[in-house]
Every structure is written in structure tokens, then in C-alpha cells.
Amino acid sequence: xxxxxxxxxxxxxxxxxxxxxxxxxxxxxxxxxxxxxxxxxxxxxxxxxxxxxxxxxxxxxxxxxxxxxxxxxxxxxxxxxxxxxxxxxxxxxxxxxxxxxxxxxxxxxxxxxxxxxxxxxxxxxxxxxxxxxxxxxxxxxxxxxxxxxxxxxxxxxxxxxxxxxxxxxxxxxxxxxxxxxxx
Numbered sequence: 001x002x003x004x005x006x007x008x009x010x011x012x013x014x015x016x017x018x019x020x021x022x023x024x025x026x027x028x029x030x031x032x033x034x035x036x037x038x039x040x041x042x043x044x045x046x047x048x049x050x051x052x053x054x055x056x057x058x059x060x061x062x063x064x065x066x067x068x069x070x071x072x073x074x075x076x077x078x079x080x081x082x083x084x085x086x087x088x089x090x091x092x093x094x095x096x097x098x099x100x101x102x103x104x105x106x107x108x109x110x111x112x113x114x115x116x117x118x119x120x121x122x123x124x125x126x127x128x129x130x131x132x133x134x135x136x137x138x139x140x141x142x143x144x145x146x147x148x149x150x151x152x153x154x155x156x157x158x159x160x161x162x163x164x165x166x167x168x169x170x171x172x173x174x175x176x177x178x179x180x181x182x183x
Contacts, residue, residue: 003096003104008058009065016055018045021062050092056104090158119152120161132165132172 011017020041023030042057049055061067087093096102119142126137133141138149153173156162162173 003056003102005067008056008102009061009067013063015052016049017058018049018055019058019061019063019065020045022060023062025062046092054104056096056102058102117156117159117161120156127175132174133162134172 008017013019020038022033022038024033042059045057084093094104096104122141123133123138126133126141135146135149135153138144138153139146142149142152144152153162157164157173160176163176165172165174
């Protein structure tokens with residue numbers, strides 16, 4: 001079934017569907033909730049869904065299915081858009097349909113089988129020998145410039161394959177818990 005607004009407001013809340021209100025309806029007139037309260041509620045729900053089998057979070061809809069909207073006090077549209085794109089890039093959420101506005105949480109990343117990036121496969125001998133890699137190691141192993149090596153390292157950190165240790169010139173990268181050592 002398509003995830004339309006009618007469907008999302010009619011379905012009961014449960015493990016795979018959660019509605020989050022952006023308004024406080026206590027008192028005579030509804031007023032927008034502070035963005036930090038909404039973000040905290042959504043973050044708790046996203047963590048719970050990520051630890052389970054995924055699900056759908058709907059903002060701007062009350063628990064009873066009433067649509068009140070998404071006006072958030074202190075929210076910046078560009079920041080929210082960037083954060084959603086970041087969650088999509090990391091594989092945490094995805095659109096339910098192309099060009100839609102409804103996102104769903106993808107099942108826990110550890111349950112999915114992930115293919116090791118080719119750059120990381122070339123870095124594994126260095127990681128196993130030294131226990132870490134530096135930007136210069138990435139340059140030598142992959143034959144790339146310092147700037148390209150930094151971008152590759154950043155991407156591997158964002159994807160959860162490496163963890164940074166230290167800062168600036170002393171920065172090293174170690175294997176994250178996501179890398180399963182061959183037996």
C-alpha cells in the first residue's frame with residue numbers, strides 16, 4: 001500500500017509507525033513546540049526503530065491522526081534539509097517514494113550485509129600491520145594526492161569503516177568495530 005497522508009493518519013501507531021506532533025495542544029490554543037523538544041522525541045524514536053526493524057516517523061501529525069502541520073520554532077529549513085540528506089547518505093533513512101516527503105528508518109545497519117569499499121580493501125594490509133593508517137599511508141596505498149586521501153578517509157569515517165584518532169597532522173585512522181576480521 002502507498003504511504004499517503006491518509007494512510008499514515010488512519011493507521012494505528014505501533015512498532016513500525018510513530019507520529020510526532022510539532023504543536024503543544026495543552027491550553028486553549030495550540031502553539032508550536034520548541035525545536036529541541038521535537039528533535040529529542042524524534043531522535044528517541046529513530047534510535048528505537050534503528051534497534052528494531054526500521055519504521056516510519058511522521059512529523060506534524062498528532063497521535064489521534066489530526067494534521068496540525070510542521071511549524072517548528074527556531075528551525076532552519078536548510079539545516080533540516082541538510083540533516084535529512086545526511087541521514088539518507090548514511091543509510092539511516094530513505095524516501096518511501098521518489099520526490100516524496102515521507103521518510104522511513106532503514107533496518108539496523110549491522111543486520112545488512114555491507115560490501116567492503118575497494119579503497120579499504122587496499123588499506124587492510126597496512127591496518128593489520130600498523131594497527132592504523134595515516135594520510136600518507138592512504139596516498140601510497142592508493143596512489144592519490146593528499147587532498148584525495150583526506151576525502152577518502154573522511155568518507156570511510158562517515159560510512160563507519162574507520163575511526164579518527166588525533167587531530168590535524170597527527171591524525172590516524174583505526175579500524176572500527178564494523179570491520180569483521182577474517183578468521
